[in-house]
Amino acid sequence: MGKTIVIDPITRLEGHGKINIFLNDEGNVAKAVFQVPELRGFEQFCKGRLAEEVARITTRICGV
Amino acid sequence: MAKPKVAFYWCASCGGCEEAIVDLAENILPVVEAVDIVLWPVALDFKRKDIEAMKDGEIAVSFINGAIRSEEQEEMVKLLRRKSQIVIAFGSCAYLGGIPGLANLFTRQEILDTVYFDAPSVVNPNKILPQLATDMGEGEVTLPELHECVKTLDQVIAVEYYIPGCAPPPDLISEALTAILEGKLPAVGSVLAPQKTLCDTCPRKDSKPEKISVSEVKRMAFTQIPDDKCFLSEGVICLGPATISGCGTRCINANMPCRGCFGPSKAVKDQGAKFLSAFASLIDSEDEEEIKKITDSVIDPAGLFYMFSLPSSLKAKFFEREV
Numbered sequence A: 001m002g003k004t005i006v007i008d009p010i011t012r013l014e015g016h017g018k019i020n021i022f023l024n025d026e027g028n029v030a031k032a033v034f035q036v037p038e039l040r041g042f043e044q045f046c047k048g049r050l051a052e053e054v055a056r057i058t059t060r061i062c063g064v
Numbered sequence B: 001m002a003k004p005k006v007a008f009y010w011c012a013s014c015g016g017c018e019e020a021i022v023d024l025a026e027n028i029l030p031v032v033e034a035v036d037i038v039l040w041p042v043a044l045d046f047k048r049k050d051i052e053a054m055k056d057g058e059i060a061v062s063f064i065n066g067a068i069r070s071e072e073q074e075e076m077v078k079l080l081r082r083k084s085q086i087v088i089a090f091g092s093c094a095y096l097g098g099i100p101g102l103a104n105l106f107t108r109q110e111i112l113d114t115v116y117f118d119a120p121s122v123v124n125p126n127k128i129l130p131q132l133a134t135d136m137g138e139g140e141v142t143l144p145e146l147h148e149c150v151k152t153l154d155q156v157i158a159v160e161y162y163i164p165g166c167a168p169p170p171d172l173i174s175e176a177l178t179a180i181l182e183g184k185l186p187a188v189g190s191v192l193a194p195q196k197t198l199c200d201t202c203p204r205k206d207s208k209p210e211k212i213s214v215s216e217v218k219r220m221a222f223t224q225i226p227d228d229k230c231f232l233s234e235g236v237i238c239l240g241p242a243t244i245s246g247c248g249t250r251c252i253n254a255n256m257p258c259r260g261c262f263g264p265s266k267a268v269k270d271q272g273a274k275f276l277s278a279f280a281s282l283i284d285s286e287d288e289e290e291i292k293k294i295t296d297s298v299i300d301p302a303g304l305f306y307m308f309s310l311p312s313s314l315k316a317k318f319f320e321r322e323v
């Protein structure tokens, strides 16, 4: 089993991300996994809000 | 003399607070000149191990934005707390919970079910949910645990100062940075914004009668408010009386009532309760049944009165009762 390279956090972009790169014995990439270690749940907490308020809630999904 | 070290970090947030710092435009240049930025994931490639390698208290100031929603965020802010002399809760989410704090109206399970199974755009036939650890064959990948409820920064670590706003406006950020660089910070625990109420600075305040009386609560979607009339006196919920000023009445100028992103004055523990008590005194009736009719006409009071401050409220986890 080869080396694993972990890039955590991914920087210079908006948002949270993490990459695991698994190398094989020759040092080539065997598998690379990208993960987003964050969840806020807009899909759920927009339910029940007044329709006219949703615009100012969903603008906070991404503020960039 | 070595430049003071400064860190910027984000938790459950949208990136708007980072954008607010970038919006300082050329005003950021003297700051960048005067300090050494040691962490800022959105802009610079420093990692957690760089912070771990620092001495305790080595960072002069950490600006932390976003609410605390996961184990990783909690660990990271505890690490920054150890390494920093001053921690500033930056923006509504770190200060009060903010929009991500609306998640406290639901259980973690309800959120996961909707996001991964039930939302109309989701296709997930194998019912896959994020796992804390997953064996990929070549090795394991891990994810941080999602907390049962969202917390404010000061519910997790000690915080010296608060900069309110969703997002904080450039002038308040500039003033705070100047105060830090000149060593002129106010008493620990202060909110770095004017403590007057939003109503006091509102361009519509002159249209507010001496005594507002509300006989019917109206929705913005079905009401036309002339652009010089106080929302509250027209029967539309506006959190101005329970919110501090400093935002430049941004929403009011866009003909929308305030939802309280600057939070209450520091003396007030619970912004929604503060608004509710102010609102109750405006109801134009002595008749119990009629009062009930008026209060019942508020649709989604939790969402309206606590849009930005739910985790900071006395009853931080609203899913524990019926809403």
Ligand code: SF4
Residues within 6 Å of the ligand: B198, B199, B200, B202, B203, B204, B205, B208, B229, B230, B231, B232, B233, B238, B239, B240, B241, B252, B257, B258
């Ligand atoms: S209630 Fe709202 S519209 Fe009325 S004065 Fe206060 S902030 Fe302005």
Ligand code: SF4
Residues within 6 Å of the ligand: B165, B166, B198, B243, B244, B247, B248, B249, B250, B251, B252, B257, B258, B259, B260, B261, B262, B263
């Ligand atoms: S008007 Fe209220 S909700 Fe809008 S920016 Fe100002 S404090 Fe925030």
